Amino acid sequence: MSEFKTTPLGTVRAAFYYLGFYLLTIVYASICLLLSPLFDFRGRFKLVTGINFFYMFWLRVCCGLGVKVTGRENLPEEGSYVVVANHSSEWETLYLQTLVRPQCTVLKKELLKIPFFGWALGLLKPIAIDRSQRRGALKQLLTEGKSRLEEEIPVIIFPQGTRVPVGKMGKFNKGGAMLALSAGVPVIPMIHDAGHYWPGKSFAKKPGTVQVHIGEPIPVEGRSVDEIHQDMVEWLEKHMQELKLI
Numbered sequence: 001m002s003e004f005k006t007t008p009l010g011t012v013r014a015a016f017y018y019l020g021f022y023l024l025t026i027v028y029a030s031i032c033l034l035l036s037p038l039f040d041f042r043g044r045f046k047l048v049t050g051i052n053f054f055y056m057f058w059l060r061v062c063c064g065l066g067v068k069v070t071g072r073e074n075l076p077e078e079g080s081y082v083v084v085a086n087h088s089s090e091w092e093t094l095y096l097q098t099l100v101r102p103q104c105t106v107l108k109k110e111l112l113k114i115p116f117f118g119w120a121l122g123l124l125k126p127i128a129i130d131r132s133q134r135r136g137a138l139k140q141l142l143t144e145g146k147s148r149l150e151e152e153i154p155v156i157i158f159p160q161g162t163r164v165p166v167g168k169m170g171k172f173n174k175g176g177a178m179l180a181l182s183a184g185v186p187v188i189p190m191i192h193d194a195g196h197y198w199p200g201k202s203f204a205k206k207p208g209t210v211q212v213h214i215g216e217p218i219p220v221e222g223r224s225v226d227e228i229h230q231d232m233v234e235w236l237e238k239h240m241q242e243l244k245l246i
Contacts, residue, residue, distance in 0.1 A: 004166070004196075006204035010063070014204045017062035021055065029116035036123050041153070045102040048120050052097045059091075064207030065197055067095060071214035075100065075188060080149040081217065083188045084176040084232055086240065087158035088166060088195030091210065095194075096156055099212075104148040105156045106141060106175075125153070131161070141175050142182055149183040159232075163200035166193075169246050172236065177220075177228040186217035189232050191239040213239050 006014075028051045036044050059065050083100060085092060097103065102124075109128035112118045122128075127144045129137045145155050157176040164170035180187045192212045198205045218231050240246045 004199050004202070004206070006206055010206065011204045013062050013064075017059060017205070018203075020058050020062070024051065024054065026116045029120040032120045032123065041125060041151075042102055044123050048123055049097040049101070052094050055094050056098060059205075063205040065091075065205055065210065066208075067210045067212060069099070069212045069214065071216075072099075074214045074216050076186070076217065078152075079185070080152045080183070081154050081185050081188050082145075082149070082176050082180040082183075083154060083156045083190055084159050084172075084236070085156065085190040086192065086236065086245070087160050087163050088192075088245070089163065089198045089200055091194035091198045092158075092192055095192075095210075095212075096190075100154050100156060103154045103156050104145070106145070106158070127155070138175060138178075142179055145179040146183045149179075149185055155179065165199060166195040166245055169237070169240070172229070172233050174225055174229045177225045177232060180218075181220045181223070181225055181228060184220065186219055187228060187232055188217055189215040189235045189239075191215075191236055191243060191245075193243040193245055195245065211243055213243070215239070 032048045035047060039047060056067070083096075085096065093105075104125055104127060106127045106129060109130055112122045112126070112128055125148065127141060127148070129140060131137060148155055157179070159172040159176050160170035161173060176187060190212065192210055194210045196206070197208045197210060215235050218228060218235075220228055237246070
């Protein structure tokens with residue numbers, strides 16, 4: 001596994017990216033907070049996440065980082081589902097909101113305290129988990145997650161629980177399989193290799209093309225949590241190997 005390396009020019013380009021990112025986020029989030037009472041959830045989602053398309057454009061302009069999606073046809077055009085994806089970067093938290101629309105994200109509650117960015121994120125009905133309360137967190141995931149799915153809002157889960165660097169597998173929890181079975185909706189597995197270009201908590205970024213692979217829906221009817229989870233993990237591990245993540 002190659003070590004992540006960047007150049008002084010790459011650091012400068014990243015600095016321009018963050019300059020535009022933070023300045024625009026402060027202005028845009030402020031506008032969203034003021035206008036959000038005028039919209040229902042779906043309208044708020046379009047409003048708040050509209051900036052994410054600019055983030056992806058700005059990332060490509062400043063850092064030369066693009067994206068290629070394989071298997072987009074596997075995303076259901078209607079109805080709800082549970083997406084399970086690997087977590088290795090900040091990139092996926094921005095990009096996935098442009099790919100799955102609308103959505104509800106399972107995240108750690110500390111993110112909602114980040115000025116402007118977190119405040120706007122809180123408008124999107126996320127499932128904000130307290131990771132120190134593991135039993136309570138699972139109950140919250142199943143209760144709130146099922147409620148979102150009944151509203152036909154797909155739920156995004158990172159079953160590794162935290163960012164896992166390239167070269168490591170991490171442990172996939174069963175929350176996604178449990179929620180999907182409880183709600184009677186399919187699981188959509190998804191893998192990306194953004195960790196090669198934008199490692200978690202890294203300031204610098206490498207140019208390239210992030211590969212996103214979307215798998216076929218995993219059915220849940222008449223199956224157990226373990227069977228659903230096993231299919232999910234086998235697919236994720238296989239594609240992590242293909243993308244040289246492990």
